Amino acid sequence: MPLSWLRVERFRCLDETELLLDPSVNLFFGPNASGKTSLLEAAFFLGRGRSFRTRRRNPLIQHGESNFLVAGRCTAAHGEISLGIRASPDSAEIHVNGRAVRSTASLVEVYPTQALDPDVHKLVEEGPARRRRFLDWGVFHVEPEFLSGWHRYHLALRNRNAALNRGLGRSAVAAWDQEVGSSGERLAEQRGRYLERLAGPLSEIGRSPLGAEITLKHLRGWSDGVLLVEQLGRAIAADERNRATTIGPHRADLVIYLGDREAKGIVSRGQQKLLAAGLLLAQLRVQQEGWAGPGALMLDDPAAELDERSLEKLMGIIGMIRTQLWVSSLTGEVPGLPGSGKRFHVERGVIREVR
Numbered sequence: 001m002p003l004s005w006l007r008v009e010r011f012r013c014l015d016e017t018e019l020l021l022d023p024s025v026n027l028f029f030g031p032n033a034s035g036k037t038s039l040l041e042a043a044f045f046l047g048r049g050r051s052f053r054t055r056r057r058n059p060l061i062q063h064g065e066s067n068f069l070v071a072g073r074c075t076a077a078h079g080e081i082s083l084g085i086r087a088s089p090d091s092a093e094i095h096v097n098g099r100a101v102r103s104t105a106s107l108v109e110v111y112p113t114q115a116l117d118p119d120v121h122k123l124v125e126e127g128p129a130r131r132r133r134f135l136d137w138g139v140f141h142v143e144p145e146f147l148s149g150w151h152r153y154h155l156a157l158r159n160r161n162a163a164l165n166r167g168l169g170r171s172a173v174a175a176w177d178q179e180v181g182s183s184g185e186r187l188a189e190q191r192g193r194y195l196e197r198l199a200g201p202l203s204e205i206g207r208s209p210l211g212a213e214i215t216l217k218h219l220r221g222w223s224d225g226v227l228l229v230e231q232l233g234r235a236i237a238a239d240e241r242n243r244a245t246t247i248g249p250h251r252a253d254l255v256i257y258l259g260d261r262e263a264k265g266i267v268s269r270g271q272q273k274l275l276a277a278g279l280l281l282a283q284l285r286v287q288q289e290g291w292a293g294p295g296a297l298m299l300d301d302p303a304a305e306l307d308e309r310s311l312e313k314l315m316g317i318i319g320m321i322r323t324q325l326w327v328s329s330l331t332g333e334v335p336g337l338p339g340s341g342k343r344f345h346v347e348r349g350v351i352r353e354v355r
């Protein structure tokens, strides 16, 4: 659900800020260091319980303060839902409709957020960890039991790795093979099923704005046509040398193709950004078919590193998704951005609507 009202206190350079938002497009423009990214970051935090810039909470708390608050209201057909988080370096209190909840999953259900920040290209160019996170975030939204299975696999994997690391001997290691094998197979199956659902939206996004098919190949982390439990048995010598489990879905990766070529190492920085945006937006599409309806998309400085034509392509991809847009920009004009919606000027942490 989109956010209709947002309140931020003591978050980075934003002291006390209150905004009424447009359900479809909100543009925040102003000079460098005025607080545009901070505002998008605060609104994203409300949906995820974390920032898109850092994994730590400390940098988010305004200098000299001990906590920050982000609160908002979502308007749904059946009424309003209020959300709030008060966070200090080592604790976070989350409220949904005035009631304390323990997990950020309750936020995600009401107000799913996604961010396209200037680092988005790393999804294509960097190592597999980002791509696994991307994949798992997607599966999590369409397979309700995925999270518990994910924890089950990683717990078994930790135990197997501990046995390897402490040199407890082959039978102590092998004692975990069944559990790692069966939960790992399940995880890879769920990922594979999700990738099948993602393929349609991806090729549509690829064909029209990017002009070439985007396809993904799932490297599940062990050999094709072999049961994980069997390969674990055969990998024992290598695992002992490495003191860690060297195969399994924790080693999975996605190979991204643009047309018939592997994208990594070939496409330009601007193309990486378009490609990564295509992946994230296809994910948002699939997410909207699942339990999480339209939420919000943070577009932090979309013009960075893109020429005007590429920026228009990016906005073309974004136009294919039903979502509330939060856009930051140095200028009040963003090529390809719908003219409707609200515009806010940001200067030294003060945000004012421009009519």
Ligand SMILES: Nc1ncnc2c1ncn2[C@@H]1O[C@H](COP(=O)(O)OP(=O)(O)OP(=O)(O)O)[C@@H](O)[C@H]1O
Pocket (backbone or CB within 6 Å): 011, 012, 013, 030, 031, 032, 033, 034, 035, 036, 037, 038, 039, 058, 059, 060, 061, 062, 063, 301, 328, 330
């Ligand atoms: N914890 C904090 N407390 C106070 N100020 C902070 C904190 N963290 C960052 N800032 C400051 O907030 C200001 C705004 O940063 P922000 O990244 O939101 O700017 P921006 O408008 O997105 O700029 P740019 O156009 O360069 O991307 C910066 O001057 C930054 O140093």
Ligand SMILES: [Mg+2]
Pocket (backbone or CB within 6 Å): 036, 037, 038, 300, 301, 328
């Ligand atoms: Mg910024």
